[in-house]
Amino acid sequence: MKTEILKIAAAHLKPFLLILSLVVLYRGHNEPGGGFIAGLLAGMAYVIYAGAFGVSKAKQLRLAKPMFFMGFGIGIALFSGMIGLMNGADSIFTGVWTTLTFGDFSLKLGTPLLFDLGVYLTVAGMLVKVIFTVMEEDV
Amino acid sequence: MFFLPILIPLISIVLLIAFRSRLKFQQGLSILSVFIQLFAAVSILLKLSENGHLVAQSGGWPAPFGITFVADYTSAILLLAVSLVAIGSIIYSIGFVDFDRQKNGLFLLYQGLLAGVNGALLTGDIFNLYVWFEVMVISSFVLITLGSEKTQLRASVKYLVMNLVGSMLFVAAIGLLYSQLGTLNMADIAYKLRLQPVPPLVNSAIMLFFVAFGIKAAVFPFFFWLPASYPTPPIAITAFFGATLTKVGVYVMLRFYSLFAQLDVTFWQPVIFTVAALTMIFGVLMAASSYDIRKILSFHIVSQIGYILMGIGLFSVAGLAGAILFIVHNMFSKTATFMAGGLIYLYKGSYDLKKLGWIYKTKPLLAFLFLIPALSLAGIPPTPGFFGKFLLLYAGFDGAHYTITIVALGVSILTLFSMVKIWNEAMWKPEENSVDLVVKKIQPAAWTGTIIVVALTLLLGLTIGYTYDYLADAARQLLDPSLYIKAVLPEQP
Numbered sequence: 001m002k003t004e005i006l007k008i009a010a011a012h013l014k015p016f017l018l019i020l021s022l023v024v025l026y027r028g029h030n031e032p033g034g035g036f037i038a039g040l041l042a043g044m045a046y047v048i049y050a051g052a053f054g055v056s057k058a059k060q061l062r063l064a065k066p067m068f069f070m071g072f073g074i075g076i077a078l079f080s081g082m083i084g085l086m087n088g089a090d091s092i093f094t095g096v097w098t099t100l101t102f103g104d105f106s107l108k109l110g111t112p113l114l115f116d117l118g119v120y121l122t123v124a125g126m127l128v129k130v131i132f133t134v135m136e137e138d139v
Numbered sequence: 140m141f142f143l144p145i146l147i148p149l150i151s152i153v154l155l156i157a158f159r160s161r162l163k164f165q166q167g168l169s170i171l172s173v174f175i176q177l178f179a180a181v182s183i184l185l186k187l188s189e190n191g192h193l194v195a196q197s198g199g200w201p202a203p204f205g206i207t208f209v210a211d212y213t214s215a216i217l218l219l220a221v222s223l224v225a226i227g228s229i230i231y232s233i234g235f236v237d238f239d240r241q242k243n244g245l246f247l248l249y250q251g252l253l254a255g256v257n258g259a260l261l262t263g264d265i266f267n268l269y270v271w272f273e274v275m276v277i278s279s280f281v282l283i284t285l286g287s288e289k290t291q292l293r294a295s296v297k298y299l300v301m302n303l304v305g306s307m308l309f310v311a312a313i314g315l316l317y318s319q320l321g322t323l324n325m326a327d328i329a330y331k332l333r334l335q336p337v338p339p340l341v342n343s344a345i346m347l348f349f350v351a352f353g354i355k356a357a358v359f360p361f362f363f364w365l366p367a368s369y370p371t372p373p374i375a376i377t378a379f380f381g382a383t384l385t386k387v388g389v390y391v392m393l394r395f396y397s398l399f400a401q402l403d404v405t406f407w408q409p410v411i412f413t414v415a416a417l418t419m420i421f422g423v424l425m426a427a428s429s430y431d432i433r434k435i436l437s438f439h440i441v442s443q444i445g446y447i448l449m450g451i452g453l454f455s456v457a458g459l460a461g462a463i464l465f466i467v468h469n470m471f472s473k474t475a476t477f478m479a480g481g482l483i484y485l486y487k488g489s490y491d492l493k494k495l496g497w498i499y500k501t502k503p504l505l506a507f508l509f510l511i512p513a514l515s516l517a518g519i520p521p522t523p524g525f526f527g528k529f530l531l532l533y534a535g536f537d538g539a540h541y542t543i544t545i546v547a548l549g550v551s552i553l554t555l556f557s558m559v560k561i562w563n564e565a566m567w568k569p570e571e572n573s574v575d576l577v578v579k580k581i582q583p584a585a586w587t588g589t590i591i592v593v594a595l596t597l598l599l600g601l602t603i604g605y606t607y608d609y610l611a612d613a614a615r616q617l618l619d620p621s622l623y624i625k626a627v628l629p630e631q632p
Contacts, residue, residue, distance in 0.1 A: 067156060067159070070156065071152075071153055071156030071157050074149065074156070075153040078146070078153065082146075084198075084199070089199055090195065090196075091142075091195050091197050091198065091199050092142050092146070092197050092198075093197045094197075094198055094199040095198065095199075
């Protein structure tokens with residue numbers, strides 16, 4: 001589908017969706033959201049782009065390396081499970097929390113967020129990989 | 140240490156993705172990974188002799204709330220067997236499977252399958268069990284389709300549909316159980332079921348579980364997906380499937396029978412015996428009427444599952460020890476026969492018994508490698524199959540369950556018949572119409588893998604006096620679920 005409207009929309013939606021996905025990722029611990037949904041959002045940014053400009057163009061984008069993100073995501077998720085072990089807990093996936101403070105602004109970080117980040121990257125990579133493969137077959 | 144069997148395959152997956160273009164690295168890493176898993180399984184088994192059960196709560200949340208991981212003798216023995224068989228299978232695959240498939244993620248999927256199997260063996264939480272089952276189903280589904288040949292794709296549809304139906308029933312049962320008891324921790328469920336009369340809907344849930352695992356384990360009447368899908372991928376993959384997928388299904392049945400179903404023995408024992416008998420009979424009859432080595436062996440997987448079920452139904456020390464021995468012996472012998480069948484294919488270019496012949500004369504070592512696991516499946520001493528059958532039959536007569544025991548005896552004669560059929564046709568028959576051979580050179584790795592697994596089969600039979608102690612310990616633990624409950628929930632009275 002090569003329409004100008006879609007092209008312009010896709011180019012503008014991509015950064016917006018990526019930022020939105022990061023917001024959804026961060027708020028996921030206490031409110032609706034989380035790694036999986038955020039990963040789908042991030043993946044959709046690339047899928048829409050591929051729909052407007054074609055898969056071959058989308059593949060040239062800087063962040064379009066799905067296999068890398070899938071491997072990296074699983075790696076991060078696993079690593080978040082083992083941080084607790086290194087801190088002396090008995091078991092994997094024991095939560096470790098820290099708070100970063102910049103003046104008035106504080107950010108609560110912990111292994112669950114790291115795990116979610118792993119899920120986020122894996123899901124986004126998976127979605128992009130699957131959809132790109134299917135779209136290529138059709139052409 | 141306790142989590143190593145789950146963590147190692149997952150870490151290997153990450154590394155295999157990172158270095159997916161280097162084949163030599165992938166092969167080496169896969170072998171290293173299964174050796175570490177072997178080491179972890181041995182260390183778990185040794186630690187069990189101190190305190191019976193090993194329990195870990197992931198995330199540090201106490202038992203009914205967090206996800207519990209439990210190891211007892213049964214799961215430790217199976218972990219050990221899986222890692223041993225995996226060593227043989229991976230080495231065999233390096234020599235057998237074509238480079239295209241190896242480059243397209245064969246080793247990655249093997250590690251995924253192993254992660255699922257090890258997780259299912261160790262988990263003490265039903266929903267977590269479901270997740271591990273899905274990990275297994277997805278890995279095995281891609282393994283079946285790997286290479287995208289037409290027959291493979293056709294078979295994979297049957298495989299996927301059947302397994303999805305199984306998973307659906309599994310989830311339905313989980314929901315039902317949770318609505319009735321408010322917990323999914325296996326020990327907690329077992330504890331609550333022993334406090335009060337079992338609510339009727341819990342029985343429905345257990346029945347749904349039985350059907351779901353029946354599909355995964357390929358028991359009668361849900362077995363037809365197995366012979367339809369197993370023979371299609373390269374036989375190295377089938378060999379690994381035979382050692383893992385159905386065996387985990389039947390292991391879960393063992394666990395659930397011990398924890399939940401035995402509360403209602405009067406209902407469940409006849410059901411299990413009927414299903415066991417029909418599974419044995421139908422599997423072996425279909426095997427006896429096939430003429431393709433892969434088909435015969437696939438039907439045999441079904442038939443042998445019947446014996447394991449019979450041991451579960453008997454529920455005595457000898458019966459359960461026999462069932463566990465049978466699971467392990469099947470992992471070794473079945474995989475070894477598949478591997479030997481694959482070598483025959485490489486050597487002769489066919490799996491069809493009508494086209495084969497005279498292997499005993501031209502390749503005696505190959506004939507020997509097939510003979511040992513085949514005799515083990517038929518139950519000839521001193522192979523492990525004999526001891527497994529002996530224990531089951533002994534337990535059957537001891538518990539006065541004559542019908543099922545006599546069926547088992549009859550089926551083992553038919554098993555012997557179908558093994559002898561392969562032997563006669565492929566090994567002894569003079570080669571009449573020598574086919575234009577597409578002889579490929581058999582890689583040393585393929586020989587090595589087969590020899591490893593055949594040696595394991597022999598070793599299991601010869602060391603039975605020593606291993607029986609472990610099997611009996613495992614059986615005693617299963618007979619007394621209160622030990623399991625106490626280990627997971629130490630605070631309950």
